[in-house]
Amino acid sequence: MATTFPFRLITPTGIVYEGPVEQAVAIGALGEFGILAEHADYITAIAPGMLTLYTGGAIADEYLLSGGLAEVKDGSMTILALDAEPSTAVDTAAAASEIRAAEEKIAGMSSYDPAYAEADQALRLARARENVAQLRRAAH
């Protein structure tokens, strides 16, 4: 059995997931990344997308994150996110109108606008919501 490490997914409404995992895969600022046991102290920004947790060689849980921070310290990993939706609870029907609203907002914006990054993030989250079925790896 592969080695595990302590993992926590924390949101302001409480601890969403706490326990040992073998691997945690999320979308970072530079793309997808995976964390295994005994990783060096590490910190990165989370981009909107799926977080996949593996235990016992299989997927334990999947969450759609809107963004946040991932920290590895002394071998344990913490993800801080404002929202974490279980991938099975995502409302894909509402995502289409969210995408439209986000696209409209971003259309007239300069990429130097201080609000651009936020609008871009909202658009990416809405797209991830719509595609949640494709992003999921677990066979449900």
Add this chain to the structure above:
Amino acid sequence: MATLKAIRRRISSVKSTQQITRAMKLVAASRLRRAQEALLNARPYHEALKRVSDSLLLSAPEVTAPAENAKPAILMVVAASDRGLCGGYNSNLLRMAEETARSARARGIEVKFFAVGRKALDHLRRTGQPIEAERINNAPRLATVGLARDIAARILSDWRTGAIVEAGVVYNSFHSALSQRPTYEKLLPVEEPETAGQPAARTEYLIEPSAAELVPVVLRSYLEAAVLHALLEAEASEHGARMTAMDAATNNAVEMISRLTLEMNRARQATITKELMDIVGGAEALRG
């Protein structure tokens, strides 16, 4: 002396007031419990984020410093309630906000307000304060991630464009249902945490993509979390204050009803005595 009918009417009016205050007390008590739970649930998030932001934000002062040639101004978020009937909750808070603003103005710093809650907006408008932004009708929940995100976004954009050199939030910090203390918390610029003279222990992280790109993200998360924390405290305080105020009002009503009942009985007795006197007097006159 008031007539019997008038006293009866008063009693029934006080009784219905008492019913309302008792119901409001019960509602406030259950909301307080929920707000306290939310405050507790948010603690792990705040603690973990504080650890990350303490070690990262202070390592990049160039990112967290105010913009060059920033206007000497403060954006003050005032987190009050939408509704009244919560004792001195709002008045204490607004007094604190005004005092903080006055002392800043005495130092030649302009103060602008972000009003949260109808009571803050009404008061600041009435006193002619500059209101930059407002968020009212925050029922049923004040402390939502969405509101915290909006307030933080506003603070950040003012900070980056050089419209302010300081940002802070005035809220009632929650100690117990009986005690809430108005507090001014400075959010920006980020200050070194007080660790009893010793420099805070910092972790050397591997940072991706780079500190320069990550620090703004951390700064935003830090602001959002700090604003959310203030809102959570304010929400718990509001329900605590309302519960205490409504409890006092219910007790006052009980006392008032017993006083009025006494008065009513006296008035009734006086009427009976008077009628008896009339009858006796009449009988005496007939006999005479």
